[in-house]
Amino acid sequence: MNFKQLTYFMAVAEELHFGRAADRLDMAQPPLSRQIKQLETELGAKLFNRGRSTISLTQAGERLFERGGSILRQLDDTRLEVRRLGQGAEGRLRIGFVGSATYGILPNIVKSFRANYRDVNLSLVPMNNAQLHRALVSRELDVAFARPALKDPEFKTLELLEEKLVLALPDTVDTDGRSVARLERLATHNLILYPEYPRPSYADLVLNACIDAGFEVPLRIWCMDLQTAMSLVAVGEGVCIVPESVRSTPRIGVKFLNIEPEIARTALSVNYRVDEQAVHVQHFVRVAQMVARKVL
Template identity: 60%
Template sequence: MDIRQMKYFVAVAEELHFGRAAERLDMAQPPLSRQIKQIETDIGVLLFNRGRNAITLTQAGETLYKRVISILAQRDEAILEARRIGQGAEGRLRIGFVGSSTYGLLPNIVKSYRAHYPDVSLGLFPMNNARLQRSLVRREIDVAFARPALKDTEFHTRFLAEEALVAAVPDMFQPGPSDRFTPASASGQNIILYPEVPRPSYADFVISNLEEKGFSDLKRVFTMDLQTALSLVAIGEGICIVPASVATAQRNGIRFLTIDPGLDNTSLSVSHRLDEQGVHVKNFLTIAQSVARKTL
């Protein structure tokens, strides 16, 4: 039985009258009767008891009716699900991100996307830039929030925001009368950098900036990620240079100072593969850019 024949059978099984079933199907009765007869011939069983004034389902017909109804319902559900996924209303989206992005735009972007597409399953994966690049290439994630921007000829990158860098220092740190992080106040201090590997990375961006602005007398301490770096700052192990958005979240044992002279701004970007045609990524990027514009 094909789908068309299933619908013929269901109409007759529910109406128990060839004339009414034919009217329901918007067709003549004789072709419908022939189709039902053909179905019975193909299956090899009688599906209807045909009386002078009425017809009824045989036991085989009743069993087939239950199964056919289930098949048609599953078919309709499958079509609806595929259509909703194709429109971006359902499905999944995998988002990779650097830790510092969780203090800025990313939470608002995710919140807005969830509000627009509540039935899409979101996967959120914290990574450093090297893993973001590798995961995009391997199609393990769909979009990547990076700092600094990922550089790959196979990626399309959009810059979302620029922000200043500030110094996260232990709350007992004494910067001097200016209450700013200066080369003089930084002299001899540990500078906590992340990630340690692979390189180049955000750590190299910070190092080159500090050296250009005269922050030369610093002892380098490397760790793997922002959260670990902040934990080390909180216990007095050193100072960390972070995006200004990180300062919006209060943390025990840490305060944030303006850097003088100021360092270059850092930018947050979002990247996806050039060959990515999925509507989920398109919808997400539209919302990400909208949220970024409103925030700025």
């Protein structure tokens, strides 16, 4: 029994009249009768009781009618699901991100994407750059928000937002009303850097920026992520150089100063595989670019 035969049977079973069923199927009655006869032969069961003026379903026909309706409904549902997946209207999207992205535009990107594609399930996982790189290569992630950008010929990278670096320091430090900090004043403070490994990483961006500005960092404390770094700042263990967007979320025990002269800028990028074919990934990247343009 194939799909066409089942469709023919369901039409006749619903109409209980070969002529009306043929009209509904836009075909002549004799071919329809032959198809039903062939189906009965293949199944080895009589499906219709044929009278002079009426037909009715046999017990076997009733069972096929019951199961056939379920099969056709499942097929319609499957067709719709596959179409929606192909259009990117539903499915699953696995997103990796560096911690600093949550202070910037990532929440707005996720909010905007959810508003437009409510049936796509989002999985968000914080990672450092090395973990993001490995996860994209192994296809454990679909999209990665990285800082700095991931370098790999298999990846497509789009820069979303560039921002300056600022200084996070304990609010117990007396800055004498200053709103700016100079690197040379940091010589007596521990500089908190993250992540400690693997390297190179955002920490190297900060160290290289300091060296290029003529400041050799004398005192260093290493940790694994931004959240830990900010906690260490809050308890007075040192200062930390962070993307400017981090200051957008107030944190107890921490204040921020601009660094003058400006030592470097850092960019948040969205990265995905060059061979990525999933439509919902393309939709997500487009939403990310749209949100970034609005911010700029």
